[in-house]
Amino acid sequence: MSEQSGNGGTNWTADQPMVSIKDVHKSFGELEVLKGVSMDVMKGECICIIGPSGSGKSTLIRCVNALNDIQGGSITVEGQEVNDPALNKLELRKKVGMVFQQYNLFPHKTALQNIMMAPVTVLKQNPVEVEKRARELIKKVRLEGKEDNYPGELSGGQQQRVAIARSLAMNPDVMLFDEVTAALDPETVKEVLVTIQDLAEEGMTCILVTHEMGFAREVANHIYFTDKGVIVEHGPPATFFDDAKDPRTQEFLGQIL
């Protein structure tokens, strides 16, 4: 999947960062949300971005698949510049899957149809093969028997797992998770986190914005702490949680742990 990707033919290789964010600046009008953020994500890594509300976490990962544009700096996905005006956004989004806080399933389609729609319509794949894969994905997110249910008939946790399966059906190289458990009941949070943990352990490159510290500690390879548009501190989970250097990180961790 890492070979030539159709768009400009970058010479990216797997030993380079899969997602590289360099000095990214982003403003909404007067409000500067990202003030020079940098991070590298290698293939197969699971990265968690944590931080207080309004610190620009969600904005940052939305920039990675060009849902938001950036005003300065550079973001590359597999060597491809996201901020390039000539970029074919559709080609980029075939490689970058995203799951949202509010699930955003298509309510007029069943769970199975939600999963099948993009591969059949966008990638023009054979519907018979796509359906086979979609059923495997349903099994993978532990939703056997819910294939023909509409999103309105599923619980929040179930909907979110369909949303994950829907994104995986495109065979993305990177998955973005934007506070995917924030709208869920405490009991259903776990079923979604387990699904993501399985993915990370299978070697999927994941970038998560999350408030689940226990999950971040257990699953992430690297933690980034953002506050007021900058990365205050980052490191492997053990160092980050037990040996935070910056007073702002210490204060944040002190409040939520």
Add this chain to the structure above:
Amino acid sequence: MLGIKTPMAPGVRGRQAQSKTDLPVLLAFRGKNNKDGLFVHHDGRLFVDLKLRHGVMIFAVFALWCGAAEAAKVGGFAWATESLFNWAPFILKGFSLNILISVFAMLIGTIAGAALGLMQVSLMAPVRSGSWLFTQFFRNSPWLVLLFCVMLLFPFEIDLGFVIIPIPDWIKAVIGFSLPVMANISEVVRGAVISLPSGQWESAESLAFSRRQTMWMIILPQCIKRMIPPWINWYCILTMATPLCSIMGVEESVTHTVQAMNALGDRPELLGPFYFFLLFIHFVFTYPIARYSITLEKKFAVKI
């Protein structure tokens, strides 16, 4: 007062909180438990909630009135009722033209309005603002003036050199009525599209759907449900407006009623029965459609 427990179904409230539109798209106010009352309190205001039995009551009053007239044999009342009976087929024939005009005007208005509504949500600013202006112009013009313009400005025949195509005045009425319908349907379409949560667009975008695919496969199928009740509502409004074209001499129900009364010597006792009959046939045609629209509105308000 009338034993209403919840003024609004919980699903409806959630729906309203989510939608961003200022347009009349599915903003149902009707409660579920107002089984008894003609009057319904909601938000401190009083609404009239007509049920089928109220329609039956109106009919009963009319029948009773006719019967009483017959029994009393006062003056020309019995004669007027009898004349109405004789002339009813003629009036109903006129009414069939009202239906014909409304169906064609709705057809043209819906097709043109859907296209115009989609242009209003275009990404291209000139298309968007142009179609917005066009919509607003026809939406805010008096129907009667639009009708006059079309009927007086359009030729009564088109000469193609080798053949002359006559344009009957009811066709011109169809065009005149389709203009305001088009503008209002355009707003219904725009309102339905923008009332969908932006998350639908975003998730489609992140799955690499093109804008066109998103619109046709994800947005519009969800909009249809939201558009049907206001669409039916506009059909009812249009049907009730069709007698306007009698002013221009189109041979529809009002014109035929006036002609019938002319033929009977324009006696004043004819006015009551004849106009009441006219109102009655319009009511009988439109009311079930309006009821159906409310049923649909309730049905769609629960599911999302």
